[in-house]
Amino acid sequence: MSDSGFFVSVEGLDGSGKTTQVGLLAQTLATTGRRVTVVRDPGSTALGERVRDLLLEPRAGAPVSHWAETALFLASRLQLAEEVIRPALTHGDVVVSDRYLDSTLAYQGARGISRSEILELHRLFGLTRLPDLTVILDLPVVLAQTRRESGTAPDRMEQESSSYHERVRAGYLDLAGQFPDRIVVLDADRPADEIARQCGSLVKDRLNVGRAT
Numbered sequence: 001m002s003d004s005g006f007f008v009s010v011e012g013l014d015g016s017g018k019t020t021q022v023g024l025l026a027q028t029l030a031t032t033g034r035r036v037t038v039v040r041d042p043g044s045t046a047l048g049e050r051v052r053d054l055l056l057e058p059r060a061g062a063p064v065s066h067w068a069e070t071a072l073f074l075a076s077r078l079q080l081a082e083e084v085i086r087p088a089l090t091h092g093d094v095v096v097s098d099r100y101l102d103s104t105l106a107y108q109g110a111r112g113i114s115r116s117e118i119l120e121l122h123r124l125f126g127l128t129r130l131p132d133l134t135v136i137l138d139l140p141v142v143l144a145q146t147r148r149e150s151g152t153a154p155d156r157m158e159q160e161s162s163s164y165h166e167r168v169r170a171g172y173l174d175l176a177g178q179f180p181d182r183i184v185v186l187d188a189d190r191p192a193d194e195i196a197r198q199c200g201s202l203v204k205d206r207l208n209v210g211r212a213t
């Protein structure tokens with residue numbers, strides 16, 4: 001089913017500045033007169049926030065099964081799509097999501113779960129509405145780790161090794177090659193306001209507003 005909304009996802013390693021850019025993008029888009037709905041994945045629903053806590057609590061006890069992890073990320077996304085994203089897009093909103101499908105492809109892909117399996121699960125679950133535009137904020141792993149370390153204690157995903165995060169980064173860059181019409185990679189090793197300007201123009205161009213007439 002088509003909708004009149006526009007769906008943007010912002011992706012990147014932890015420490016890439018993603019959440020800051022999502023906030024700045026929402027502010028920029030609010031000036032276009034379109035209604036903007038901001039979400040985070042996992043999260044942004046009561047169920048999703050509880051699943052998020054389960055997924056991110058620092059590692060204790062037996063390792064989490066890779067498929068259990070994938071299923072939980074998908075459960076949170078299903079609830080988010082049904083409860084928030086689909087209604088907002090139907091209403092004509094611009095939806096800005098802090099992470100979405102490509103996080104699963106990159107992070108669970110780096111666990112060894114194939115892209116085709118992840119995409120097939122999305123199809124089976126009816127998660128067929130993909131973002132219209134995905135911005136990947138690309139940053140070398142060491143820089144992302146340094147930025148993150150100045151913040152709070154690492155969560156379970158952040159506790160993973162540098163080689164795991166290198167695979168995640170490589171996965172993101174590879175996805176950009178696989179879906180060139182949907183995904184744009186931006187260099188995140190720049191001042192936040194510069195990235196925000198580029199990101200804002202990119203989205204406004206796709207929305208077909210803010211162009212000189």
Ligand code: TMP
Pocket residue numbers: 014040041042073099100101103104105107108157158
């Ligand atoms: P963040 O929302 O604070 O960026 O943290 C979410 C963490 O969960 C981050 O390390 C990426 C990870 N993640 C996955 O592994 N798979 C997914 O599908 C999603 C959405 C996030």
